[in-house]
Amino acid sequence: MKQGHLKWRLFSLFTMMALFLAGCGESYITTLEPKGEGAEMQFSLMMISTIIMVVVVLVVTLIFIYVMFRFRERKGDENKIPEQVEGNHKLEIIWTVIPILLLIILAVPTVSYTFKLADVTPMKEETRDKDALVVNVTAYLYWWEFEYPDHKVVTSQDLIIPTGERVYFNLKGADVKHAFWVPTIGGKMDTNTDNTNQMWLHAYEEGIYYGKCTELCGPSHGLMDFKVRAVSKEDFNNWIDKMANVQPKVDTELAQAGEQLFQEKSCIGCHAVGNEGSRLAPNLSNFADRTRIAGILDYNEGNLKDWLRDPEEIKPGNKMTNTYDKLEEDEIDALTEYLFSLSVEKK
Structure with missing residues (x-):
């Protein structure tokens, strides 16, 4: 009996720990406060799926409660055999059609957003838009390199992008598999060593956004952070000019x-x-x-x-x-x- 109580207490303790730890993390690493076009699409999908799940749980719970009280055993009915129902075509059609409709409601925006997020036509060689900004991202153990090939500029750790437009990325891993993720303005994509993945980000507002590697890559995987600094188009062009003509001056x-x-x-x-x-x-x-x-x-x-x-x-x-x-x-x-x-x- 004591052993049973001990197991129950341990289970309760771990349940409470899991509940509290589920809320741990950095407030600036979140998908729940979208500040970019891609992040907004993904947030919409999360909200749609969450609403659908909540509605389904509520309906099932209400039906369960109704059935539990409506068909509970009553005094004097101990020997009564309830009516045996072997099938109900109407009900079977209802609980088959409803999940199909819910899947369609979720599938339509999911497929639509998937194609939009995968649209990197302006950076493709055959359909290249000369005004599109392209950045080559290379992930290393445990840091990030950002190259602006059209401007012959290379920097690291802090990615500078203009607001109000899509910025396109070629993603590559230099040593092992990593993953590029800026949750507040966009999604996640792997950086592989044997192929180049492509994606885009679009920041609505100026500010600093935080990115991480989300593919286990070694002992310092959790420390492989980078920053995205979104600035106005004018400030971005000024920064590019300075970086392209950088001449370090050492005074002291x-x-x-x-x-x-x-x-x-x-x-x-x-x-x-x-x-x-x-x-x-x-x-x-x-x-x-x-x-x-x-x-x-x-x-x-x-x-x-x-x-x-x-x-x-x-x-x-x-x-x-x-x-x-x-x-x-x-x-x-x-x-x-x-x-x-x-x-x-x-x-």
Whole structure:
């Protein structure tokens, strides 16, 4: 008996924990406050399906309650055998037709939105719209690269897009399968290593939207975040012009020492700054304009120094950990000063 009580208590405890944990998460990672065309379509489908399910549950519950009371056993009827009903064509037709109608109600907008969300005609080579903005997205362990091929601009971690128009994406994985997801303005799509997927996003309002990798890709999968900054068309064009002609200016002696160290430590062999460097690691040309460090840390001097001291502790399994020697504190200070000078918007 005691063992039964213990099991019941454990079941109740885990049920309550599951209920509370179901509400956990970041408020800015949500599909319930759509700020974009794609997200609005998906929210509409969720609402339609939820309403249908709620109506079905209510109707079934009411029928169950009615039947439970209407046909319950009454005193004096213990030996009475109820009328045996073997079939009712009218009822059978009703409970067959109703689910079909509900499926049609759900299927029509689902199919319609599926084709709209998959329409990337303006970015196709044979039907290319010269005014359409195309961005090549490459997912790495554990960061994101964004290339604007028509403008010869490459950046990382912070994706800049104009509001009021569809932006088209070529999605590719560089090492393993990842997934590109910006829930507030659009949907999710895998980034594979053996093919390129295509999709579009359309942000209605200016602001910062948060994206994540949603395909389990390694020990730091949960830390593979990025930001989408939606700006006006004019601000976007100004940003593109600055990025296309970026010329880093290092003013202080400490920043100059950091720049020299950046070369000597072969950081430039993986990272790009301006027109120099490689694309094996995040492009740092506009590092000082970003909103996060390593995609997840608040943007401040202390967090940058922590990242330079021990990136493995912050993002386990990242590829930077074993590619450079441990830095002395004075070297960390110099590199920090240099990286905080890399801006195209603050100069």
